Amino acid sequence: QGKPLVNLAVSNDLVVTCHGSWGTYLIDRLDPTGINPPQSLPYSHIDAHAYGCSIKDNYLYIADNDDTQLSVYKLDQPLPPGATQPEPILVTEPFGYLGTAEHLVSGNLLFVSTNSPRGMHIFDITNPANPIHLSFAPTQQDVWDLSIRGNLLAVVEKFNIQTDGN
Numbered sequence: 335q336g337k338p339l340v341n342l343a344v345s346n347d348l349v350v351t352c353h354g355s356w357g358t359y360l361i362d363r364l365d366p367t368g369i370n371p372p373q374s375l376p377y378s379h380i381d382a383h384a385y386g387c388s389i390k391d392n393y394l395y396i397a398d399n400d401d402t403q404l405s406v407y408k409l410d411q412p413l414p415p416g417a418t419q420p421e422p423i424l425v426t427e428p429f430g431y432l433g434t435a436e437h438l439v440s441g442n443l444l445f446v447s448t449n450s451p452r453g454m455h456i457f458d459i460t461n462p463a464n465p466i467h468l469s470f471a472p473t474q475q476d477v478w479d480l481s482i483r484g485n486l487l488a489v490v491e492k493f494n495i496q497t498d499g500n
Contacts, residue, residue: 341437345389348372348409352384358396375409377419388437388444393462396422397437397446403427404446406463423463438480443468445487447477454480454489 341352349361358380362372372378382405386397394407405422413420436447436454444457444465453472457465475491482488 340384341386343387343389343394343437348389350387350389350394352387352396354385355383357381358384358387358394377413380407380419382422386437386446388439390439390444390459390462393459395437395439395444395446395459395465404457404465406465408463424465426465426467436477436480438482440482440487445480447473447480449476452476 340354343350343352344363347363349363351359351361353359360372360375360378360380380394380396382396383398384396388395389409392408392410394409396405396407397403398405404426406424407420408423409420411420411423436445438445439459442458442460444459446455446457447453448455451470451472452475453470454477455470456468458468459465473489473491477489478492479490480487481490
């Protein structure tokens with residue numbers, strides 16, 4: 335795409351790449367060239383300031399940094415006549431400056447990091463079309479990565495290396 339990659343999400347047949355203010359691109363994961371839009375969708379780009387994204391079932395969650403909110407898109411929903419990209423089916427209330435938001439889906443939970451305030455927002459996505467904000471878990475530094483194994487959530491925070499000049 336020629337644009338800086340901020341985040342990506344993978345499903346059975348899609349790779350979704352988030353490029354900050356350049357938006358979100360959808361790529362057919364089953365295409366060996368890795369450059370073609372998905373055959374199952376009538377669009378391959380969503381013009382949202384995407385700083386983090388996740389997929390669950392046919393729902394795409396995009397953390398929009400400009401509006402500090404989570405937008406939900408239903409991927410298998412047909413486009414209205416004349417439209418070239420989908421509109422979100424739901425946009426949450428603003429919840430914090432996202433920076434390069436880390437996303438992680440585990441079961442029916444969606445974890446989204448924010449840089450201001452620093453920490454993670456936890457959403458219940460049992461009903462994927464209507465995420466419910468459960469809680470906020472503060473961190474000491476910006477979140478750089480998330481991983482889950484079983485019932486353990488690992489959070490990698492940004493750190494600063496300081497030297498004494500020697």
